[in-house]
Amino acid sequence: MNSFPLFTDIRKPDLLRKNVKIGIVTAAGYTTADKYYTRLHGLLDALANNAELTPAQKQSLIIMGGEANYLFAFSPSSPHLLEPIPRERWLTPEMASWDERDISELLDVAEEALRECIKTLNLPATLMRKDRAVGIVPNPPETRIPRESLEETVLVVQKILELSSAGRKKKVPFCAFNGGRDVFVDIGDKSWGVKVCQRWFGTDLPGGMIKGENTLHVGDQFLSAGANDFRARSVGTTAWIASPAETVELLDELAELMEKKMS
Secondary structure, three states: OEOOOOOOOOOOOHHHHOOOOEEEEOOOOOOOHHHHHHHHHHHHHHHHHOOOOOHHHHOOEEEEEOOOOEEEEEOOOOHHHEEEEOHHHOOOHHHHOOOHHHHHHHHHHHHHHHHHHHHHOOOOEEEEEOOOEEEEEEOOOOOOOOHHHHHHHHHHHHHHHHHOHHHHHOOOOEEEEEOOOOEEEEEOOHHHHHHHHHHHHOOOOHHHOOOHHHOEEEEOOOOOOOOOOHHHHHOOEEEEOOOHHHHHHHHHHHHHHHHHHHO
16 A cells, blocks of 8 residues: 555556555545546556556556545546545445544534634645545645644644544544645544555455555655554554655565565
């Protein structure tokens, strides 16, 4: 499960050829496939045009967006090569129990906290509210908000949410994180996103899901505060990288080890 491109060379999709399941778990929370295609069109186009992979292998790629809120599966016949999967088909039993009123209440508190941070810290930012997230983005867009201000905003909002009635109920998990240019509060976190991937790909396995020891989550945000990959450590093996280049090196090593094991 990874937020960076997963092919060392998109013309040679070794992991999919070896029947490895790939879930791209990202904080980018879009409700439609076109925006994910904009980000991942190189990968998706290469996959669609690859003649070596079977249809089943190609369908072993999914996108989990908004941490754990929007699921898309590769589909060569769909617009933008991605098919949105209805939420009722992939929610875990725990996630299905999250009440929409509790979600709305938590996001309302987060929105007010973010609004106060903009005012108090004099941030060049504007609020953005989505159905499962709320955040601040630079205004104007080319502005760079200082990293210290972003980190301070995360800490303040996190604490306000934890002390609020919505947060104390602990009925709906959330994560507040620094995205590098913005700050967002999402419903759920990447541990839930990884769980969904494990269940989606593991329905035919004993227990109905891929186990944590058979999962590798690659990410760059594993600090305990303001980092949205941190909680994924509780549901699978993790590799902490600093850049896409390190992802490439890691996957090269993984492919080499798998090749030796199969030979």
